[in-house]
Amino acid sequence: MAIFDKFQQLAATRRALAENGIQSINVVMDRMVSATEAIVNGRSLILAGTNNYLGLTFNPECIEAACDAVRTLGTGTTGSRVANGSYSAHVQLEHDLAEFFGRRRVIVFSTGYVANLGMLSTLAGPGDVFVIDGDCHASIYDGCRLSGAEIIRFRHNDPADLDKRLRRLGGRIENTLIVVEGIYSMFGDRAPLAEIAAVKRRHSGAFLVVDEAHSLGVLGTHGRGMAEEAGVERDVDFVIGTFSKSLGAIGGYCASDHPELDLIRYASRPYIFTASSSPSIIASTRKALGILSSQPHLRRRLWDNAHRLYTRLRDLGYHLGPEPSPIIAVRFDQREHAFTRWSGLIERGVYVNLVLPPATPDGSSLLRCSVSAGHTPEQIDTIGNAFADL
C-alpha cells in the first residue's frame, strides 16, 4: 500500500459530503455573537453543537480576567511547565482545583487531550493493564496505547462485564487501571459509577480513573461531576477533565489523593514536552471555576434546557440517546438522512454537530445537539421547531 492509499476512504467520505452540499467539517464561525450565537456565511445561527455547558465563554468576569492576564503576563509562556512555563497562576489554579475537588494534588495540562495522554501513558507501562469502557474517548485510547500496557475493553456501561474481565486478570489486579467517563460525549449517557465503584471495591488493588470532561459543572451538588453525583468520590483514584467545556477555555487537569501524582510531572512526556497554557487561559479558567462553584443556578438552567429539548425531540419521534442530558444525540441509520437534516437545520438557523462513523460508537450517524445554560428557553424552542420543520 502506498503512503497515501490509506486516506482514500476518507477522501471518498469527503466527496460524499461535498456531493450532498455538506460542509460540516469546514464550518467557519465568521463572528461570535454570544455564547450561543454565531454568524456563518452571513447567516445567524443558534449554536446547539458546542460543549459550552454553562455558557461562560462570554462571561464578563472571565473576559476581564483574561484581558488583565494578557496585559500583565503576556500572550504566552513559551515554555514547558518543567522549564520556564510555570507561572504562579498555573500553581494557583492547581490549588483552586485541589480545593474544589477536595483532593491533595492536581496537575494542570495544556489541553484535555493532553491530560489523558499525559496521565494514562505515564501511570501504566508494559506489564500493566487498562480495562476501559468501549465507548471511551479517543484521548483515552491514545493515552493507553502510548503507555505500552495491555488494553482490554469492556462493554459500554456494563459493570457485570467489567467484573468478569477483572476476574480473568487474577493476580494482575494490582497492576490494573479501570478507565471510564462520567458522561459519554456522543450519546450523553452517564456511567453507572456507583456500580462500577462497587466492582472496583470487589477487586481490591485495582485503580479507578474517571474522565469527567462532560460532567464537570454538569453533575453533582457542587458540580464536581459524576463521582459526586453517584456518591463515590473516595473510590475514584484519579479524576481527569478539561477546561474546554463547562469552563469555557482550553486545558486539562488530573486530581488525586495519591502523593505519587507529583512525580508524574517528571515522567509524563506529554506534560514535559508541551508549552504550558497561556496566562489568559489560566486566568479565565480560575474565574470560571469560581463561577461554577458559586452559581449553581447555571447548572439548574442547563438541566432545564436539556429536559426541554430532549422532551421536544422525543415527542417529535426522533431516535435519541438513552437519557435526557446536555448532550442529545439524534440517531440515524443512514448517513444520508443525517446529511440532509444537518443541512436543513443550518437553513433554519441552527448549528448542530454532524458525527459520522467511525467516530460514533455503534455505527449510526448522529446529529449531536448540546445545550447550554446560556440558551434562552426561546432558543431551545427555536431548535425544537427547526427539527419539527424538517
Add this chain to the structure above:
Amino acid sequence: MQTYETILSLVIELVKPLAPPGREVREDTDLVSDLEFDSLRVMNLVEQVEDRFDVSVPLNILPDIRTVRDFTVQLQRIIGGN
C-alpha cells in the same frame, strides 16, 4: 487445552454470520480485504470470541490480525496463557 483446529473451527463459526452473504470463510480469509470488516465489526467479533472462550482479547494484538489464522493463533496463545 483446546487444539488449534478446534479453536479455528469455532472462530470460523463466529466469523461466518458477520461476513457478507455468500462469502466463504476459510483459515486464510482476510477479515478486511475479503470480508470488508470495519472496526465496528471487528469489535463485534472480538466480543463474541471473548464470550465463547471466556477470555479477554487485548486491543494491542488487533493490528497484527489480518486473517482468520492470525486470530486463531493469537487466541490459542491467550487461552494457553490463561
